[in-house]
Amino acid sequence: MAGARHVTIAGAGIGGLTAALCLARAGFAVTVLERAPALEEVGAGIQLSPNASRVLIALGLAEALAPVVVTPAGMDVRSGPSGALLAAADLGTEAARRWGAPWWVVHRADLLAVLAEAAAREPLVQVETAAAVETVTRAAVGFALTVAGGARREVPALVGADGIRSVVRLSLGDAAPPTFRRRSAFRATLDMAAVPAALRGDRLGLWLGPDVHLVHYPLRAGSLCNVVVIIGDEAPIEGWRAPGDPAVVAARLAHWSGAPRQLVAAAGPWQRWSLADRPTWFGRGEGAATLLGDAAHAMLPFVAQGGAMAVEDAAVLARCCAAAPDDLPRAFRAYEGERAARVARIQSLARRNGAIYHLKGPAAFARDATIRLMGGRGLLARQDWIYAYRP
Numbered sequence: 097m098a099g100a101r102h103v104t105i106a107g108a109g110i111g112g113l114t115a116a117l118c119l120a121r122a123g124f125a126v127t128v129l130e131r132a133p134a135l136e137e138v139g140a141g142i143q144l145s146p147n148a149s150r151v152l153i154a155l156g157l158a159e160a161l162a163p164v165v166v167t168p169a170g171m172d173v174r175s176g177p178s179g180a181l182l183a184a185a186d187l188g189t190e191a192a193r194r195w196g197a198p199w200w201v202v203h204r205a206d207l208l209a210v211l212a213e214a215a216a217r218e219p220l221v222q223v224e225t226a227a228a229v230e231t232v233t234r235a236a237v238g239f240a241l242t243v244a245g246g247a248r249r250e251v252p253a254l255v256g257a258d259g260i261r262s263v264v265r266l267s268l269g270d271a272a273p274p275t276f277r278r279r280s281a282f283r284a285t286l287d288m289a290a291v292p293a294a295l296r297g298d299r300l301g302l303w304l305g306p307d308v309h310l311v312h313y314p315l316r317a318g319s320l321c322n323v324v325v326i327i328g329d330e331a332p333i334e335g336w337r338a339p340g341d342p343a344v345v346a347a348r349l350a351h352w353s354g355a356p357r358q359l360v361a362a363a364g365p366w367q368r369w370s371l372a373d374r375p376t377w378f379g380r381g382e383g384a385a386t387l388l389g390d391a392a393h394a395m396l397p398f399v400a401q402g403g404a405m406a407v408e409d410a411a412v413l414a415r416c417c418a419a420a421p422d423d424l425p426r427a428f429r430a431y432e433g434e435r436a437a438r439v440a441r442i443q444s445l446a447r448r449n450g451a452i453y454h455l456k457g458p459a460a461f462a463r464d465a466t467i468r469l470m471g472g473r474g475l476l477a478r479q480d481w482i483y484a485y486r487p
């Protein structure tokens with residue numbers, strides 16, 4: 097599959113596989129090189145806001161996703177310590193009406209399976225597993241890659257979708273490591289039957305507290321509940337990801353109201369992630385190489401947009417490539433130019449939200465009063481620019 101209309105993608109995560117499908121629909125042959133021996137995702141959920149679900153629907157994946165996604169009826173924002181409801185918003189029919197596409201929550205493994213099956217059915221896409229890209233250097237035409245266990249290969253065009261610690265980004269000259277943002281995420285799931293009655297059901301919950309917040313939502317036709325607890329933290333853990341100690345989560349919620357404490361007591365096993373981001377790489381591209389998703393602009397999860405941005409990137413990249421199929425360096429620069437401001441704005445919103453969610457004392461009191469005043473509708477209206485986006 098060599099030739100000008102061939103793109104190689106490093107990384108078969110949400111971003112890499114969506115990009116492969118979008119590029120194939122635009123007529124490109126795509127090889128995806130994935131480091132892992134099999135395509136798999138962490139055992140946790142992900143929110144797909146309308147700006148992302150729209151792209152997956154346009155790819156024709158609505159039917160395959162229907163059995164595995166949940167459309168939450170609404171979102172409730174509460175004070176963790178008092179349990180008081182600060183705001184409630186409709187997400188079900190209201191999201192589709194307001195933003196023209198549904199708000200979905202889905203188990204990552206289910207989403208990746210649907211993307212992988214679609215890629216397997218797509219004659220123009222070839223996915224190779226156990227194929228870690230180790231080095232990238234410029235070649236006479238395009239790039240030369242060394243791939244684990246394989247020979248050196250030359251590719252005409254390369255997209256690095258290899259996550260926050262991207263080898264492609266490093267090879268393209270950015271050796272700066274991700275910045276630890278003094279937060280850790282603890283993630284777990286539990287059977288919905290074990291969720292305290294007050295929190296059971298089809299709503300998404302966001303609980304705010306001093307130096308800690310909690311998000312929960314249903315998965316797998318409402319049979320499972322996904323729980324994420326984010327805490328303030330001093331230093332990253334070794335390897336950035338490790339099993340999480342339930343006692344650490346419980347201690348952070350010791351002064352919280354009963355329902356969220358019961359929720360975390362029933363959940364597990366926990367995984368712990370040290371949270372980091374990286375400045376957007378867009379603006380530094382040269383030749384027929386570019387980056388996408390976390391490799392290009394890893395962000396904190398406090399607007400739930402990292403995966404959505406990878407999906408948007410994929411759609412914009414394919415559109416730009418379709419507009420200049422015989423000049424991919426030009427197409428890649430057009431894509432980077434179109435994405436740079438939007439992803440940077442969302443990165444900074446994520447950092448700001450992280451600070452606001454964890455306020456203490458009088459500042460927390462003022463935040464809660466503001467949220468009450470705005471109401472659920474007002475909170476979501478502020479994010480119209482995110483969710484109404486059409487790549």
Ligand SMILES: Cc1cc2nc3c(=O)[nH]c(=O)nc-3n(C[C@H](O)[C@H](O)[C@H](O)COP(=O)(O)OP(=O)(O)OC[C@H]3O[C@@H](n4cnc5c(N)ncnc54)[C@H](O)[C@@H]3O)c2cc1C
Binds near residue numbers: 106108129228397404
């Ligand atoms: C706690 C938490 C909650 C989140 N919640 C949400 C949410 O609700 N909504 C949302 O949109 N986003 C959310 N995110 C962000 C989202 O998970 C990421 O932004 C998204 O997974 C990025 O996808 P990606 O494909 O760019 O990278 P990744 O998912 O990191 O995939 C990279 C792929 O590349 C492979 N790879 C790595 N190195 C190499 C190599 N050298 N060669 C070949 N392959 C390689 C990896 O194995 C992997 O398969 C959350 C993140 C966290 C931490």
